[in-house]
Amino acid sequence: MSTSDVDTRDLDRMRPPHEAREIIARFLTPMPTEFVPLAEAAGRVLARDIIAPEDHPPFPASTMDGFAVVAEDSSPWREIIGTQKAGNVIDAEVTDGYTVRIMTGAPLPPGANAVVPVEATEPAEDHVVIHQENVKPGENVRPVGSDVRAGDLILFAGTRLGPAEIGLVAGMGIDPVPVARRPRISVLSTGDELVEPNQPLGPGQIRDSNRFSLAAALGEEPVEITRIGKAPDTRPELERLLRERFDEDDIIITSGGVSMGELDLIKAILLDSKEVEVHFRRLYMKPGKPLNFATHGKTLIFGLPGNPVSSLVTYELFIKTAIRQMIGVPANQIDRPTLRVTLETDVEPSDRIEYQRGIVRVDAEGRLVASNTGMQRSSRLQSFVGANAFLIIAPRERTYVAGEQVDALMFAPPFA
């Protein structure tokens, strides 16, 4: 045994979830910066602040289809001396008595300082009659740099590149884009009972669902799944599979094999492996009590409990958070908001802090009300379906009765 009894006792102390998060946070390594083509940057997280390298628009641009004029010229009749489309600048100067036909987004031709929209004119072949009085200088024109000024800080490091951010970066001519490298993550389901979803069940077998639910959850984050599979409860095989990933991955996720049984090999392998340090392996929460957290150098190892709900809840609370911290997402975008909600039904507490899957909605009076998703057993994935929050049910003697308030950790917006 490589760890003393005293150490094991401390490892087995049931830690509250917040303490587990603090421990994990101590072992996170920020992802290095890499430059990726703009076309592949959606969903990634900026590694640097982006300072606008240029003005936008880069020229005074018309916001209307109409006529470019000298605003101070009060005569209604103007001779048309050309057409200014988007994408070039015509060789014509607008002076009193003259105008240039202009399209939305086109540069204001030299001499002009306003655009009169088509609707306010009576155009003919070679001239136009302007019906608008008092054309103001700058009217219907976007001045240079009025959307973005060169030198402005337009996006902070840690910003996730969604559609608007990608468009902004594209408009500023930034390609490739500096982003946090995607954490490399492998996923391993363990258990002799596991078969593939497309296979028939033999006696005592169940289908591997964790690997697929975890892959789906990881698919929502900018990560690279380096390897994904399942393994039997065979010690040398599990050791080999883990060892192969130790130096390759930023995060190794296993499911199963961390309870108290003799075949709970992941727990044993992590504890016995000399190059691995186990930091905790029991939490004061339900589901998720047997979550194991260990490190091998900079590699984080999460031994998730095998029950499908337990593995998803611990992923959501600990791994997703760790990933987001590693890629530099600011704290206020990592922590899920906690709302006080009113229970619509009675809820029985357990002996640990329970993360019941719940449905939080806004009722007709605008109050936040919540119910759980029915039976909360950790094998019952249906208890996660349609949920938008964890209802935090702290241990106590009495039933939580309808009308009482509890905290709800929101992972999706409240329903209407």
Ligand code: AMP
């Ligand atoms: P374990 O943590 O290995 O003791 O597993 C706890 C429970 O979760 C057992 O009922 C397992 O059969 C079940 N289980 C473990 N791994 C998976 C998996 N990948 N997919 C679905 N159920 C699983």
Ligand code: MG
């Ligand atoms: Mg097992």
